[in-house]
Amino acid sequence: MDLFSDLPEPTHTVPGEGHPKTPVPSLFDDLPPASDTPVNSDKEICSIPPVTKEVKAEKRKAEDKNGSKVQKIAEKKVCKGIPKLKGYVAARKGEREEMQDAHVLCDLTADVSPLPDSVSHLAYFAVFDGHGGTRASKFAAQNLHLHLASKFPKGEVSNMEKLLKKCLIDTFRQTDEEFLKHASSQKPAWKDGSTATCVLAVDDVLYIANLGDSRAVLCRVFEEENKKITALPLSREHNPTQYEERMRIQKSGGTVRDGRVLGVLEVSRSLGDGQFKRCGVICTPDVRRCQITPNDRFFFLACDGLFKVFSPEEAVSFVLVTLEDQTLELKEGKTLQDIQYESACHRLANEAVRRGCADNVTVLLVAIQH
Template identity: 65%
Template sequence: MDLFDDLPEPTQNSGPVSAPAPQSTIKEEEEKKEEGRRIKRKLEDAESHTAKKEGERGEIKKVCKEGLPVLKGYVAARRGEREEMQDAHVLMPDLSSCLSALPSQVSRVSYFAVFDGHGGARASQFAAEHLHLNLAKKFPSGDPENLDKLIKKCLLDTFRQTDEDFLKKASSQKPAWKDGSTATCVLVVDDTVYVANLGDSRAVLCRLEAAAEEQKKSVTLALSKEHNPTIYEERMRIQRAGGTVRDGRVLGVLEVSRSIGDGQYKRCGVISTPDLRRCQLTTNDRFIILACDGLFKVFSAEEAVKFVLNIMQERSVEQKPGLTEEDVRFEVACQQLASEAVKRGCADNVTVILVTIRF
């Protein structure tokens, strides 16, 4: 999976400012006016030609955008054996309504996210309510040349802003809130998936690839990276900040090394900077599973994908009004996947989002 690469900074042509010209003679002024009129006519002709070309390119763009994937999200949440549900989630197949304007080369933006709270549900709920709004405010617009880099910066700024806003609110309470939350967000810009994640919630993609005898086999692609204090780079950052890792936890307590909230651990090297990954969707892609660690404590990523595929291949399915047979199968698969995690002994909250991909 391709990680973001830093793109070169846009170049700007800037030169020295010319000094004021000396006063011209009347003849020179007339010649300059005539020259100005000729330049103006040329510019008008050029603008007319450019507008025509832009119109042609617009038609081409419209044709190209017809092949975009159609995304639909399903969600299942189980409290497990916990006293309260501390997970939160967001499904927005069309984020455009929150954006003031889309970049000229973008037709649609979708957003799906899961937040796994700890120490309470306030950080996860806050992130679910505010992160996509901060994202919408910072999302690039106009006609940017380096859209990938701008989206990367937008995601980084969004996570930082959401964390700062929650910590400010948490510290103003009496007693101060000590909640924290993981965050795994899937942003789909036309046919490109951007995944930003903190902590141990995960996103995986099911892709079907050609195999022998014209059959297709499923391939499971990781779209996120786990953050816990036992990972070398994470532990080194925590120790450099003056923190310790005991029993695989920050200060022997916190299981994750990156999160939103957790103000008492931010001085110990716990950060809110997400890992970012980008993936181009293809016609072989079937679905994305986005889930908290409650699912992946009892399922491997490959097992979860195969579980969904097996339900999709079952013969009988109960029809529901207004839904296609495939819609019903995906809904059933999402619900049964979450239920199976509880049956397998997961005592934690379990939230599963299944995002279907149709070209």
């Protein structure tokens, strides 16, 4: 049985890439606005309120005494039963001179109007790992979710999954084009680039879009199977050593040396990196869909700094051990869950640095409450 699945492929061609994309093999506030993460910051981000199945209100039309039509009454939604999501962030500069990672947690519900009839709530989580500077990751953190909200399907729609995949692909393309236009106008031109791993929670379904080597991982615990723990990969890495990625780069006239594009760039898909776009580096994300189940405890997004010293399974186990730590000190104004997840997020980032990761480390941990 598939635990998650790829979304159907939208029928469109990405400008500048010459051919339609093939399907991916296999597979939200009170939140602060997008901002830079201070070095060594540990932040608990407030929760996404619980929501539920939408009860469609009867749409009524009436005419006033002058015969003009009154606007349709807004559809009402009843909120209960859908998992509550709460996010926590820890970021470490490591041994790098500057912090090039960026992250965003935000509620997009109010930014999409009218919401599709089948949707009650939208939440967005993202991690961006910059290289060559901080400008691409900052730009993506400030703009990508705004484009996503503006392109999100509205009102009555059919085939939501197909529309969402197209929406996410178009959002990444627009963000990339805008950054490259701005970067090329500078003197000297900016050469920054960034990975992107984004999770859009649509009620109880996660849509994951990613470029590069940052990752998203879901913890699923099967209580009926003696608490069997599974670390489900929600994203797929893109590096030039992979066959399909290398073939695309070579067909575009680029080369792969020492596992890098032109012997320089470690990823084969990214935002920015204008000097590598002619060599087959693209901004088209893989898009996957995952249904949240009662067995799901949390998911996390992290840059490659974490995965240089942790496997996904080790990271999940590390978080679970902290969540079960009975010695954590209670703090006034914070729930036990806040303390547990905050500590788990902080400890995971700290441990990555202790294990010798010299890169920036950003961990965005999202608790799932049923």
